[in-house]
Amino acid sequence: MTPQPAERAGLTMADVARLADVSVMTVSNVVNDRAERVSAETRRRVQAVIASTGYRVNVPARQLRQGRTGSIVLAVPDFASAYFGELGARLAERLRPHGFRLVMELTRGTLDDELATLSSPHLDGHDAIILSMTAGTARDLADAQPRKPLVVIGERSVPPGFDHVAMDNIGGARLATDALLDAGARRIAVIGGQLDGPESMPVLRTQGYRDALASRSVPLDESLVVAGGVGLADGERAIRALIKAGVKFDAVFGLTDAAALGAMSALAAAGLRIPHDVKVVGWDNTELATYAIPPLSSVEPDNEAIADGIVRLLLRRLDDADAPAETTAPPARMVHRESTR
Amino acid sequence: MTPQPAERAGLTMADVARLADVSVMTVSNVVNDRAERVSAETRRRVQAVIASTGYRVNVPARQLRQGRTGSIVLAVPDFASAYFGELGARLAERLRPHGFRLVMELTRGTLDDELATLSSPHLDGHDAIILSMTAGTARDLADAQPRKPLVVIGERSVPPGFDHVAMDNIGGARLATDALLDAGARRIAVIGGQLDGPESMPVLRTQGYRDALASRSVPLDESLVVAGGVGLADGERAIRALIKAGVKFDAVFGLTDAAALGAMSALAAAGLRIPHDVKVVGWDNTELATYAIPPLSSVEPDNEAIADGIVRLLLRRLDDADAPAETTAPPARMVHRESTR
Structure with missing residues (x-):
C-alpha cells in the first residue's frame, strides 16, 4: 500500500536507516550525495527504502542549518554551443567525486542575465x-x-579579489595565424574578428592575428576581418x-570551431577545396573538429x-573564503589536421 | 564605503524600495524574477540598489513560506550533445516569460543518476x-x-499518471529508410541500431527501419545493423x-545526426563519395546537419x-497537480539535403 503524505511526513532518518538495515550516518551520506563513502549496493538499498516510504529530507531547513546545497552553477551564454557543453561535461565529472552536482544555467550573453546570476537571490540555492x-x-563584477x-x-x-581562469587568447591566435602562414597562406579571413573595442575574446584573438602578421611583415587587410557572431550560421554567412x-x-581563421565549420560549409558550397584552395583553422578543438570533412585544424586552449x-x-x-585570488591562463597549443595541410 | 555584513543583514525589502524609489511590490517582483511585471530600467535600478547595499532575500526561509524556487531542471544524459543543448536552449526561451529559469543537470544515462534526480532531496530545490x-x-518511475x-x-x-513527451521513433525511422530506398539504396547500414531488447530509442528506430524494408520487400541483413553508441566517435568507428x-x-542511417556525421567522416577518409557512393541520413535535424559537408538529410522530430x-x-x-496525465508525440518529418541526392 502506498504510504499517505501524513505517514511520510512522520518518517525520520532513523526510520529509513532501520528499514534499510544501515546506520543513520549511511542514510545521511546517501541523501547528502556523499557517494564516495557508501557502496553502490548500499546506496541503492537506501534509495529503494526512500522511494518506497516517501521519506524526504527537508532541504530548506537543512540549508538553513548547514549552509550547503551541494550544487554548483555553471552560467554560460549558450546552451547549444559544443564548447560550453563539453566544458560542462568536464566540470561535472571533476566535481562529482567531491560531492557536488553541476547545473548549467543560461545568461544568453546579456549583461542583465550575467548580473542576475550574481546578485539574484537564486545564488543562495547553490x-x-x-x-x-x-x-x-x-566594474560590474x-x-x-x-x-x-x-x-x-x-x-x-x-x-582584484576574484578568481579567474582565462584563455591564452593572444598566444593561441598567433599559433593559428602562424599555422596558416606556414602553410603558405597570405590573405587570411578572420571570422568573428574585431579590430577595436574593450577587451573581449574577439579583440584579443584579433590582436594575436595582427601580431603574427606583423612579425612576418604580412600586411593587414581590414576587409578580411569579418565582425559578427561565432556560430555555425555566422561562419557560413561571413564566407x-x-x-x-x-x-x-x-x-580562414574561425574564432571558434563553429565559425570555422560554418565557413567550411560555405566554401564547399562555392566549390572551393579545403585545404587546396582555402586553408582553415578553428578554435576550441571540440570533438566536431576531429570529425569535420576534412578534419579541422584547431587551437586547443588546453580544455x-x-x-x-x-x-x-x-x-x-x-x-x-579569504584565500588570495588567483588568475590562471593555461598556454594554448595548435592541433594540426588536414584543413591546413 | 562598502556596507559591512552586519548592516546588510539588517536591510529589509522596504529599505531597498525606499532607496530605489519604487514600491515594495516592485522590489519583490525583481527579486522573484517576475520580470514581465517590471520595466527593464526599473529592474536595473532595483538591482543596482541590491548590489550596492548588499541586500539579500533569505531564500531558504522564502522557500519554506512560498514553496516555489522559480527553477526547473532539465536532466539529460549528456551535456556535450548538440541535441540536448538545442533542447535546453528552446526550453529556457519558452520558460523565461513564465518567470522560470531552466537549469540543466547531468544523468550520464545511468539508472542511479536518473533515480537520484527523482528521489533525491535535491529536487526540493526546484x-x-x-x-x-x-x-x-x-517500473522505476x-x-x-x-x-x-x-x-x-x-x-x-x-x-499511467505521468506526463510524457515522446518522439515518433518508428514513424521517423520509416521516413529515413524510405528516403534512402527512394534514392536507390538497397543495403542500408544502421548506426546505433538494435534488433531486440526492451523498448528504447535504438529498438524503436530499428523497428521503423525494418518496417520500411519489409514494406518494399527489401531483405534485412543483420550484419548491417551496428549496435553501440550514437555519438560522433561511434559513427566513425562503426563505418x-x-x-x-x-x-x-x-x-547509412545514423540514429542521431552525431552518429551520421561521424559516419560521414569515416566515409570521406575511406575515399567514398557522399551521396554518389554512399547516401546518408541522420536524426535530430540539429544545426550541424545544415552545415555538414555535404549537408546532411535528417529526420526532424519536430523539435x-x-x-x-x-x-x-x-x-x-x-x-x-491532479490534472489527468497526458502523452504527446508530434509526428516526425523528413528534411532532404544533399547527402541523399
Missing part, C-alpha cells in the same frame, strides 16, 4: 558559481559583490559575404587544464 | 523536473513517485568496422513542437 562572463565588465564563491571564466578583465563582395582570400584550474580554484575558495 | 529517461523503466511535477521525455514506456569486415553497403509540448504539460501540471 554553493558557488562559475560564470562565463561575456557582457559584464570588471566589483559592483555586484557576489556573496558566494565565484570563479570567472572568459576573457574580460576581472578586478558567402566575402565571396559576394569579391574579396580574395586563401585561408583539460582549464577544467582542472576552475575546479581547483573553486574548491580552494569553498574551503577558504 | 519547482519541477523534465527528465530525459534513457536507463530507467516504467512508478516506484520513485517523485513529489514534484515531472514531465518525462524519451522513448521508454511511462506508467571503419564495416569497411574492415568487408560488409558492402550503399547507404519546436516537442519543446512546446514539454512546456505546456509542465505549466499545466504546476497549475494543477
Whole structure:
C-alpha cells in the first residue's frame, strides 16, 4: 500500500536507516550525495527504502542549518554551443567525486542575465558559481559583490579579489595565424574578428592575428576581418559575404570551431577545396573538429587544464573564503589536421 | 564605503524600495524574477540598489513560506550533445516569460543518476523536473513517485499518471529508410541500431527501419545493423568496422545526426563519395546537419513542437497537480539535403 503524505511526513532518518538495515550516518551520506563513502549496493538499498516510504529530507531547513546545497552553477551564454557543453561535461565529472552536482544555467550573453546570476537571490540555492562572463565588465563584477564563491571564466578583465581562469587568447591566435602562414597562406579571413573595442575574446584573438602578421611583415587587410557572431550560421554567412563582395582570400581563421565549420560549409558550397584552395583553422578543438570533412585544424586552449584550474580554484575558495585570488591562463597549443595541410 | 555584513543583514525589502524609489511590490517582483511585471530600467535600478547595499532575500526561509524556487531542471544524459543543448536552449526561451529559469543537470544515462534526480532531496530545490529517461523503466518511475511535477521525455514506456513527451521513433525511422530506398539504396547500414531488447530509442528506430524494408520487400541483413553508441566517435568507428569486415553497403542511417556525421567522416577518409557512393541520413535535424559537408538529410522530430509540448504539460501540471496525465508525440518529418541526392 502506498504510504499517505501524513505517514511520510512522520518518517525520520532513523526510520529509513532501520528499514534499510544501515546506520543513520549511511542514510545521511546517501541523501547528502556523499557517494564516495557508501557502496553502490548500499546506496541503492537506501534509495529503494526512500522511494518506497516517501521519506524526504527537508532541504530548506537543512540549508538553513548547514549552509550547503551541494550544487554548483555553471552560467554560460549558450546552451547549444559544443564548447560550453563539453566544458560542462568536464566540470561535472571533476566535481562529482567531491560531492557536488553541476547545473548549467543560461545568461544568453546579456549583461542583465550575467548580473542576475550574481546578485539574484537564486545564488543562495547553490554553493558557488562559475560564470562565463561575456557582457559584464570588471566594474560590474566589483559592483555586484557576489556573496558566494565565484570563479570567472572568459576573457574580460576581472578586478582584484576574484578568481579567474582565462584563455591564452593572444598566444593561441598567433599559433593559428602562424599555422596558416606556414602553410603558405597570405590573405587570411578572420571570422568573428574585431579590430577595436574593450577587451573581449574577439579583440584579443584579433590582436594575436595582427601580431603574427606583423612579425612576418604580412600586411593587414581590414576587409578580411569579418565582425559578427561565432556560430555555425555566422561562419557560413561571413564566407558567402566575402565571396559576394569579391574579396580574395586563401585561408580562414574561425574564432571558434563553429565559425570555422560554418565557413567550411560555405566554401564547399562555392566549390572551393579545403585545404587546396582555402586553408582553415578553428578554435576550441571540440570533438566536431576531429570529425569535420576534412578534419579541422584547431587551437586547443588546453580544455583539460582549464577544467582542472576552475575546479581547483573553486574548491580552494569553498574551503577558504579569504584565500588570495588567483588568475590562471593555461598556454594554448595548435592541433594540426588536414584543413591546413 | 562598502556596507559591512552586519548592516546588510539588517536591510529589509522596504529599505531597498525606499532607496530605489519604487514600491515594495516592485522590489519583490525583481527579486522573484517576475520580470514581465517590471520595466527593464526599473529592474536595473532595483538591482543596482541590491548590489550596492548588499541586500539579500533569505531564500531558504522564502522557500519554506512560498514553496516555489522559480527553477526547473532539465536532466539529460549528456551535456556535450548538440541535441540536448538545442533542447535546453528552446526550453529556457519558452520558460523565461513564465518567470522560470531552466537549469540543466547531468544523468550520464545511468539508472542511479536518473533515480537520484527523482528521489533525491535535491529536487526540493526546484519547482519541477523534465527528465530525459534513457536507463530507467516504467517500473522505476512508478516506484520513485517523485513529489514534484515531472514531465518525462524519451522513448521508454511511462506508467499511467505521468506526463510524457515522446518522439515518433518508428514513424521517423520509416521516413529515413524510405528516403534512402527512394534514392536507390538497397543495403542500408544502421548506426546505433538494435534488433531486440526492451523498448528504447535504438529498438524503436530499428523497428521503423525494418518496417520500411519489409514494406518494399527489401531483405534485412543483420550484419548491417551496428549496435553501440550514437555519438560522433561511434559513427566513425562503426563505418571503419564495416569497411574492415568487408560488409558492402550503399547507404547509412545514423540514429542521431552525431552518429551520421561521424559516419560521414569515416566515409570521406575511406575515399567514398557522399551521396554518389554512399547516401546518408541522420536524426535530430540539429544545426550541424545544415552545415555538414555535404549537408546532411535528417529526420526532424519536430523539435519546436516537442519543446512546446514539454512546456505546456509542465505549466499545466504546476497549475494543477491532479490534472489527468497526458502523452504527446508530434509526428516526425523528413528534411532532404544533399547527402541523399
